Amino acid sequence: MINLYQFIPEIFILSLILITLCFGLFNKDRAISLNTLGFILLSILLLNYGKDFYSSTQLSLNTINLFVLSKIILCIGSIVFILLLKRPLKNENLYRYEYVLFILFAILGSFVLISSNNFLTAFIGLELQSLSLYLMAAFNTKNLFSNEAGIKYFSLGALSSGFLLFGISMIYYDTGSFSIQNLDNFTAISEIGLSLVLISLFFKVSAAPFHIWTPDVYEGSPTISTLFFATLPKFASLIFLFRVYQELNIFNIKSLNYIFQMVCAISLLVGVYGAITQKVIKRLLAFSSINHIGFMLLGIMSYQFMSEGTLFFYLIIYLITTFGIFAVLLNLRTVDGEFTKISQLNGLRFTSNSKSISMLVFFFSLAGIPPFAGFFAKFFILSASINDGFIMLSIIAVLSSVIAAFYYLTIIKNMFFNKSEIELLDDNNKTGKVIFISFGLIITLFFIYPDPLINLVDNLFK
Amino acid sequence: MSFPILSLLILTPIIGALTLSLSSSTQLKNKTIFLSGLWITTGEFLLSLLLPIFYDKSKNGYQFIEFHTWFDKFDINYYVGVDGVSIPLILLTTFLVPICLLCSINSIQNRAKEFVIYFLLLESFIIGVFVSIDLVIFYVFFEAVLIPMFLIIGIWGGENRLYATFKFFLYTLAGSVLMLLAIIYIISKVKSGNIELISDFTFDHQIELVLFLCFFASFAIKVPMFPFHTWLPDAHVQAPTSGSVILAGVLLKLGAYGFIRLSLPFFEYASIYFQPMIFALSCVAIVYTSIVALRQLDMKKMIAYSSVAHMGFVTIGIFTLTQDGINGAYFQMISHGIVSAALFLIVGVVYERHHTRMISDYSGVTNVMPKYSFFFMVFMLSSVGLPGTSGFVGEFLVIMSTISVNVYLTFFTAIGVILGASYMLLLYKNINFGDLKSDIKQLADLTNIEIFYFSCLAFLTMLLGIYPKLLFEMINKSISLSII
Numbered sequence: 015m016i017n018l019y020q021f022i023p024e025i026f027i028l029s030l031i032l033i034t035l036c037f038g039l040f041n042k043d044r045a046i047s048l049n050t051l052g053f054i055l056l057s058i059l060l061l062n063y064g065k066d067f068y069s070s071t072q073l074s075l076n077t078i079n080l081f082v083l084s085k086i087i088l089c090i091g092s093i094v095f096i097l098l099l100k101r102p103l104k105n106e107n108l109y110r111y112e113y114v115l116f117i118l119f120a121i122l123g124s125f126v127l128i129s130s131n132n133f134l135t136a137f138i139g140l141e142l143q144s145l146s147l148y149l150m151a152a153f154n155t156k157n158l159f160s161n162e163a164g165i166k167y168f169s170l171g172a173l174s175s176g177f178l179l180f181g182i183s184m185i186y187y188d189t190g191s192f193s194i195q196n197l198d199n200f201t202a203i204s205e206i207g208l209s210l211v212l213i214s215l216f217f218k219v220s221a222a223p224f225h226i227w228t229p230d231v232y233e234g235s236p237t238i239s240t241l242f243f244a245t246l247p248k249f250a251s252l253i254f255l256f257r258v259y260q261e262l263n264i265f266n267i268k269s270l271n272y273i274f275q276m277v278c279a280i281s282l283l284v285g286v287y288g289a290i291t292q293k294v295i296k297r298l299l300a301f302s303s304i305n306h307i308g309f310m311l312l313g314i315m316s317y318q319f320m321s322e323g324t325l326f327f328y329l330i331i332y333l334i335t336t337f338g339i340f341a342v343l344l345n346l347r348t349v350d351g352e353f354t355k356i357s358q359l360n361g362l363r364f365t366s367n368s369k370s371i372s373m374l375v376f377f378f379s380l381a382g383i384p385p386f387a388g389f390f391a392k393f394f395i396l397s398a399s400i401n402d403g404f405i406m407l408s409i410i411a412v413l414s415s416v417i418a419a420f421y422y423l424t425i426i427k428n429m430f431f432n433k434s435e436i437e438l439l440d441d442n443n444k445t446g447k448v449i450f451i452s453f454g455l456i457i458t459l460f461f462i463y464p465d466p467l468i469n470l471v472d473n474l475f476k
Numbered sequence: 477m478s479f480p481i482l483s484l485l486i487l488t489p490i491i492g493a494l495t496l497s498l499s500s501s502t503q504l505k506n507k508t509i510f511l512s513g514l515w516i517t518t519g520e521f522l523l524s525l526l527l528p529i530f531y532d533k534s535k536n537g538y539q540f541i542e543f544h545t546w547f548d549k550f551d552i553n554y555y556v557g558v559d560g561v562s563i564p565l566i567l568l569t570t571f572l573v574p575i576c577l578l579c580s581i582n583s584i585q586n587r588a589k590e591f592v593i594y595f596l597l598l599e600s601f602i603i604g605v606f607v608s609i610d611l612v613i614f615y616v617f618f619e620a621v622l623i624p625m626f627l628i629i630g631i632w633g634g635e636n637r638l639y640a641t642f643k644f645f646l647y648t649l650a651g652s653v654l655m656l657l658a659i660i661y662i663i664s665k666v667k668s669g670n671i672e673l674i675s676d677f678t679f680d681h682q683i684e685l686v687l688f689l690c691f692f693a694s695f696a697i698k699v700p701m702f703p704f705h706t707w708l709p710d711a712h713v714q715a716p717t718s719g720s721v722i723l724a725g726v727l728l729k730l731g732a733y734g735f736i737r738l739s740l741p742f743f744e745y746a747s748i749y750f751q752p753m754i755f756a757l758s759c760v761a762i763v764y765t766s767i768v769a770l771r772q773l774d775m776k777k778m779i780a781y782s783s784v785a786h787m788g789f790v791t792i793g794i795f796t797l798t799q800d801g802i803n804g805a806y807f808q809m810i811s812h813g814i815v816s817a818a819l820f821l822i823v824g825v826v827y828e829r830h831h832t833r834m835i836s837d838y839s840g841v842t843n844v845m846p847k848y849s850f851f852f853m854v855f856m857l858s859s860v861g862l863p864g865t866s867g868f869v870g871e872f873l874v875i876m877s878t879i880s881v882n883v884y885l886t887f888f889t890a891i892g893v894i895l896g897a898s899y900m901l902l903l904y905k906n907i908n909f910g911d912l913k914s915d916i917k918q919l920a921d922l923t924n925i926e927i928f929y930f931s932c933l934a935f936l937t938m939l940l941g942i943y944p945k946l947l948f949e950m951i952n953k954s955i956s957l958s959i960i
Contacts, residue, residue, distance in 0.1 A: 378623060383649075384616040390547075393612075397660045408660075412653040419649050420642070423626070427638060431630045468547065 038111035057089035120146035124250030163234025174217035181210030222284035232300035241340035282308035316402035338453035361434025372454035387460035489596035492516035513592035560954035576718035640714035651697035658690035675741035688746035698731030702761035712780035717824030725817035761788035762892035804873025811866035840912035866940035
């Protein structure tokens with residue numbers, strides 16, 4: 015007997031999709047703002063009754079908490095995202111309600127992915143998520159780069175899905191089950207199968223050396239889609255990766271653990287070396303996100319030492335920072351179109367106080383320099399990894415963050431030291447402004463008083 | 477005393493900076509902004525004077541302690557307190573910051589509000605370093621200092637400022653992330669970040685050596701010691717006068733303070749093990765950078781190199797691991813903080829009037845600026861180490877303490893003194909004496925403000941030189957505790 019109780023969040027989103035589909039035909043503004051309301055409702059629902067949804071399952075309390083917390087984060091992220099998207103889409107003449115549908119499908123896929131206990135369900139979730147992402151990348155149909163990004167993303171993503179399916183089928187061949195849990199007796203075949211599954215997941219979170227698509231897709235897609243790629247789906251895939259690592263005890267499987275460590279080290283290094291020479295800000299952010307994925311993988315690996323807490327702290331801070339940075343970028347436009355180059359940031363200090371100071375906060379936080387919350391995010395990851403004995407990886411991680419500081423400083427240099435060459439148009443988007451200012455404050459406040467965040471994470475993992 | 481004076485010291489400049497940043501910049505004149513900055517920092521200075529007054533010199537350990545839990549889970553606490561080692565440095569900081577603001581009233585014309593805000597933030601972060609007795613908040617403040625300094629050099633610096641400020645930031649960051657790893661390791665072993673608890677903990681010898689090197693990387697870059705010193709001349713030359721003053725006066729001391737406060741008590745075995753290496757590096761620093769300083773054409777660069785040489789005395793003194801040596805090193809730190817700050821101000825005075833720092837562009841300045849030459853002489857002699865000035869006491873104690881450790885060391889440090897005298901005298905001679913050049917005839921002598929802060933600095937130099945007990949009384953007990 016299947017208990018439908020545990021599907022309430024997914025069913026909720028599905029009905030939201032149907033309502034938006036019907037309603038959007040008549041009034042797209044209302045349809046979009048309806049979704050904000052829907053997500054607020056869903057997050058309240060999850061916050062209060064989240065644990066009851068899964069009480070009929072045989073999952074451990076820890077896993078249930080993981081589901082609830084990550085779904086709440088996805089909901090809040092979607093709210094912020096939907097609030098942000100109106101103006102940038104209008105600027106590009108792309109303001110259609112279908113865009114919100116893609117988001118909804120991607121979030122639905124992420125929900126399924128996060129809470130799946132079965133490789134096949136995970137595959138369905140991942141595909142649902144990815145297909146919406148491909149469409150979002152190519153959403154600006156009149157722009158060649160956007161088309162290129164969509165096709166690139168699609169073809170490479172399809173390849174990685176192939177890997178995933180092949181891996182899953184190998185595991186099924188070996189064990190006769192799709193289940194993520196209770197996979198005890200490993201043989202070489204399921205090890206290979208699992209490594210293929212991991213490769214596919216690494217591709218989704220854009221860990222190096224499976225990152226090739228990232229800079230191009232980031233650059234080509236409309237900026238608002240880039241923001242989405244950089245945050246929520248990646249977050250969901252990472253949570254799933256974390257679950258796979260934990261449930262299957264990859265720590266004990268030597269070969270896979272080795273792959274994990276290599277990918278972590280390569281991501282840390284590729285992320286920083288790729289970013290140094292970039293001139294386009296979205297490409298730079300793509301590489302910097304690869305570096306951060308390295309840190310997150312380090313957090314996943316060192317789960318024996320209170321990893322959920324550290325990982326979630328890092329993820330939340332990273333999400334807030336990324337949202338903040340993109341909120342600023344989306345608010346900037348040049349006379350002849352979208353804002354792309356780092357050098358176009360020149361002299362932002364003189365034109366806008368709030369933007370430049372928020373950017374300063376976000377980039378120093380990404381670089382992990384106190385007094386911003388990014389410092390503690392990195393600090394916790396590093397203390398977890400040192401406690402778990404990953405000394406070499408920790409050294410690579412901190413040295414990579416020094417190099418990373420270089421290009422974050424370059425951006426700050428452009429904003430604070432250089433004189434502006436071109437005129438930046440201020441979009442005067444009030445929502446965006448409120449979002450980046452409040453996120454900048456949050457990043458500073460979480461450094462001084464991180465208790466709310468830590469308690470939230472802690473309570474859920476008790 | 478339950479009055480939270482240390483938190484107040486940290487918070488006052490931050491609150492000042494916040495209020496300044498909230499005020500609208502178009503209405504305020506530069507002068508008003510600087511004046512309000514001056515009020516805040518002077519208040520801060522007066523507040524910090526309470527520390528030596530209420531500090532009980534007869535007691536061991538930290539005083540004015542404040543303790544608040546920050547992260548329960550990781551045992552990271554906001555834990556501050558001061559002892560004899562930190563109080564003089566806090567006073568030095570609060571004393572120098574108003575002077576920095578005073579000297580830039582005329583030279584900083586654009587973006588004055590930002591300038592004052594960054595200086596206020598810088599001040600509170602530096603004080604944070606000196607008062608923290610928990611490793612994590614020590615590190616937090618130690619790193620946070622970089623941000624305002626990066627902006628100060630980058631915005632108001634000279635023509636090659638970007639190179640200098642990037643070099644400064646990345647060099648220091650590279651050192652301190654290694655220290656971060658060591659700190660995390662120590663906390664995971666000791667289960668606490670409390671400095672006193674960690675001092676009692678004994679590490680495995682091999683690991684202790686590695687940990688020492690991690691801390692050394694950070695502090696040696698900050699001091700700076702010989703192979704890591706190349707960022708300093710660049711940063712000094714490009715920084716605005718006030719930036720140089722705070723850099724030479726206080727920031728360099730953070731490294732030496734770290735050695736005294738953390739390295740010595742934590743790693744007793746490693747401190748002895750690495751003694752020869754540090755002596756060798758310091759000797760090279762003293763002799764080599766002195767010779768380099770002799771050949772400099774740029775005044776600021778010369779004084780920057782002389783800073784490296786003087787800080788060589790400090791590291792030698794600290795690692796003699798004797799009471800006299802550390803006392804001397806500490807005295808040298810304070811003295812260098814005053815004197816080199818004054819020398820950078822001296823350079824700033826003529827630079828502001830003549831817009832060049834090349835030594836060859838000046839000669840016969842004493843004819844037009846007699847008061848200037850007088851103050852220049854006082855600080856020059858103090859830098860050389862003339863008896864009666866503060867420079868003498870520190871150098872004398874350090875050299876004396878080296879005899880008990882290694883006579884060759886004494887030889888090299890003494891050579892450093894001679895070389896120091898020669899380049900400083902040369903600098904003084906070239907600028908002040910000789911034929912009066914036609915284009916410096918119109919240089920105006922010191923203004924009243926300049927006379928005011930130079931006489932404050934000169935008074936302090938003389939006071940410490942004539943009555944050094946004032947400082948020794950304060951530090952003796954605390955230093956004797958940190959020796960093995």
